[in-house]
Amino acid sequence: MSLSDAIEIVGHTDPGMVRSHNEDSIANDTKSGLAILADGMGGYNAGEVASGMATTVLMTELQAALSQHAPFQPDPEGGTEAGTYAARMLREQIAKANHSIYSASQSQPQYSGMGTTLVMAVFYDNKMTVAHIGDSRLYRLRDNQFSQVTRDHSLLQEQIDSGMITPEEAKHSQNKNLVTRALGIDPTVEPEIHDYETRPGDIYLLCSDGLSDMVPDEEIGLTLETLGGNLNLAAQQLVQMANDNGGRDNVSVLLIKILREYPAAKGLFGKFLGWFK
Amino acid sequence: MAKLILSMDGLVLKEISLTKERTTIGRKPHNDIQIDNLAVSGEHAVIVTILNDSFLEDLGSTNGTLVNGQPIKKHFLQPNDVIELGKYKLKYINEAPKAAGAADFEKTMVLRPGQMPKASPPVAPAPAAPKADGNDVTQKPAPSPVAASAAPAAAPAAAPAPAAAARQGAIQLLSGANAGKELMLVKALTTLGKPGVQVAVITRRPQGFFITHVEGATFPLVNGKALDAQAHPLNDHDMIELAGTKMEFFYK
Numbered sequence: 116m117s118l119s120d121a122i123e124i125v126g127h128t129d130p131g132m133v134r135s136h137n138e139d140s141i142a143n144d145t146k147s148g149l150a151i152l153a154d155g156m157g158g159y160n161a162g163e164v165a166s167g168m169a170t171t172v173l174m175t176e177l178q179a180a181l182s183q184h185a186p187f188q189p190d191p192e193g194g195t196e197a198g199t200y201a202a203r204m205l206r207e208q209i210a211k212a213n214h215s216i217y218s219a220s221q222s223q224p225q226y227s228g229m230g231t232t233l234v235m236a237v238f239y240d241n242k243m244t245v246a247h248i249g250d251s252r253l254y255r256l257r258d259n260q261f262s263q264v265t266r267d268h269s270l271l272q273e274q275i276d277s278g279m280i281t282p283e284e285a286k287h288s289q290n291k292n293l294v295t296r297a298l299g300i301d302p303t304v305e306p307e308i309h310d311y312e313t314r315p316g317d318i319y320l321l322c323s324d325g326l327s328d329m330v331p332d333e334e335i336g337l338t339l340e341t342l343g344g345n346l347n348l349a350a351q352q353l354v355q356m357a358n359d360n361g362g363r364d365n366v367s368v369l370l371i372k373i374l375r376e377y378p379a380a381k382g383l384f385g386k387f388l389g390w391f392k
Numbered sequence: 393m394a395k396l397i398l399s400m401d402g403l404v405l406k407e408i409s410l411t412k413e414r415t416t417i418g419r420k421p422h423n424d425i426q427i428d429n430l431a432v433s434g435e436h437a438v439i440v441t442i443l444n445d446s447f448l449e450d451l452g453s454t455n456g457t458l459v460n461g462q463p464i465k466k467h468f469l470q471p472n473d474v475i476e477l478g479k480y481k482l483k484y485i486n487e488a489p490k491a492a493g494a495a496d497f498e499k500t501m502v503l504r505p506g507q508m509p510k511a512s513p514p515v516a517p518a519p520a521a522p523k524a525d526g527n528d529v530t531q532k533p534a535p536s537p538v539a540a541s542a543a544p545a546a547a548p549a550a551a552p553a554p555a556a557a558a559r560q561g562a563i564q565l566l567s568g569a570n571a572g573k574e575l576m577l578v579k580a581l582t583t584l585g586k587p588g589v590q591v592a593v594i595t596r597r598p599q600g601f602f603i604t605h606v607e608g609a610t611f612p613l614v615n616g617k618a619l620d621a622q623a624h625p626l627n628d629h630d631m632i633e634l635a636g637t638k639m640e641f642f643y644k
Binding site: 156280290295337344 | 593
């Protein structure tokens with residue numbers, strides 16, 4: 116049984132109602148279990164270049180890496196943070212993408228200072244490994260509970276964490292657009308990487324701040340609950356809601372639905388069993 | 393640039409710009425805003441300003457601090473809030489930044505260590521001296537020496553206005569077990585039909601109400617015509633038929 120029978124991924128991206136450029140970039144590959152979303156920043160079209168580089172580099176490099184190593188295997192170097200090979204792969208490839216964007220911005224004056232946020236997930240063995248940098252988010256809908264999985268790397272989130280303001284007050288803050296981490300602005304970057312169990316029926320949403328700033332979480336959750344049966348329609352509906360509310364930024368969504376279990380075929384016996392699934 | 397207007401009995405006494413990260417208010421002379429009145433404590437309150445946001449905190453004053461008539465301990469100041477200390481009033485004014493012209497304030501920007509925008513250059517803050525430890529300056533905003541005062545560098549206050557549908561829509565069932573029943577379309581999304589058989593959704597948008605097919609082999613009928621995959625706008629008294637049930641859409 117291949118991964119494409121067990122998960123469904125759809126994506127939708129839109130420049131919004133105000134911007135002429137779309138600086139967001141999305142990529143997904145059901146066969147490799149990959150979903151990648153980046154929200155670029157930088158003058159002229161540099162934002163598009165940064166987010167485009169991030170998704171392209173990560174997609175091609177990870178497809179190659181996943182075909183060589185099984186992601187569920189323990190990390191051979193025995194890292195302490197995340198135990199699987201997947202986490203290691205993500206960290207390495209994100210470092211590579213960071214380097215590519217950073218070198219481009221150093222060598223080409225028109226790209227100077229460009230960068231991008233990133234949120235991505237790789238699905239394997241009834242698990243997913245999520246990496247994120249900046250304020251692009253991953254949400255989960257499970258048993259009609261809609262919750263935010265990632266925590267933004269932003270000034271606002273740090274203010275909330277330190278107790279300076281409440282999440283309710285944060286909705287009115289004017290400092291919404293300041294991120295504290297981004298891909299490609301410094302020679303190195305520290306992505307936040309975690310592993311999560313997935314369950315059949317789960318719906319995951321990766322989105323740029325063009326959605327989460329324009330549409331309240333409750334309405335996003337309601338949309339996924341009611342339209343979960345038609346993922347494509349749900350993605351379009353989310354973008355439409357952001358645009359109906361003003362669409363002041365680019366809006367991108369990636370929706371991933373877990374259709375059934377997808378345990379990894381471990382060892383010979385597992386592979387043998389896998390044939391019958 | 394945020395500022396405070398100090399007044400007493402309707403008489404304006406002073407205007408104070410919130411340029412510092414910490415602006416202290418109290419009776420003693422070392423305060424940034426000194427109010428020489430016995431009802432005001434020596435160190436009465438402090439306003440912490442980070443970029444365009446200001447927070448008022450009472451420092452355990454004897455007579456307390458009111459904002460818009462309510463006693464507060466800590467408060468996230470909103471434009472036109474009125475702070476009261478005894479008979480003195482401080483009105484908080486936060487004008488939308490206009491200096492930076494064409495810059496796009498909604499745009500995501502990176503806030504790097506040692507690069508908190510300073511008060512003077514509103515556009516493209518030049519990199520300040522690199523900080524040795526490389527830690528985020530924003531983690532402990534209060535004691536940080538780098539976190540500078542408010543710069544007019546962020547977005548104008550514009551909360552996403554919830555799209556208000558002008559008119560109330562509703563559905564009345566015309567056949568089936570619940571014939572005659574009415575369903576108000578109050579939510580942004582209302583699903584109709586039987587999951588697994590045929591489901592459609594009615595979305596409420598600023599332009600009106602739209603029906604879209606969600607799942608099922610057959611598509612719902614509107615006025616006898618089958619929908620396609622696109623959203624279909626609903627008009628007053630449209631007849632909808634799905635999963636063997638007839639219903640009418642109408643505006644209240």
